[in-house]
Amino acid sequence: MLIIDDWAMARLTAEQRRDLMEVIDDRHQRASTILATQIPIERWHDTIGDPTYADAILDRLVHNAYRIELRGDSMRRRKPDMPGMKRTNQINNLQHLSTLLTQFTTDHNNH
Secondary structure (H helix, E strand, O other), X not given: OEEEOOOOOOOOOHXXXXXXXXXXXXXXXXXXXXXXXXXXXXXXXXXXXXXXXXXXXXXXXXOXXXXXXXXXXOOOOOOOOOOOHHXXXXXXXXXXXXXXXXXXXXXXXXX
């Protein structure tokens, strides 16, 4: 499993596009890839830069993809109401994410 955190935070260079295309193409339908980002999907094409590369990369990423959209306040911005509250919120969010990933894995293995 490959996890790319803070995906699409900056526009890719030509070299980065080629490298990303190679990695994504090698993994396509063979291995799991998780992208974590705050950037809306609508802006990914522009971030990749070159329309041909963007189409090819996004086609491979989006094909058979599961999208998990987390809502609510950022944990970085939240101020705990009382001591220990921040830790409790983090644990609850991690448990929720764990449940979603378990559900995804189960669904993926059954298909």
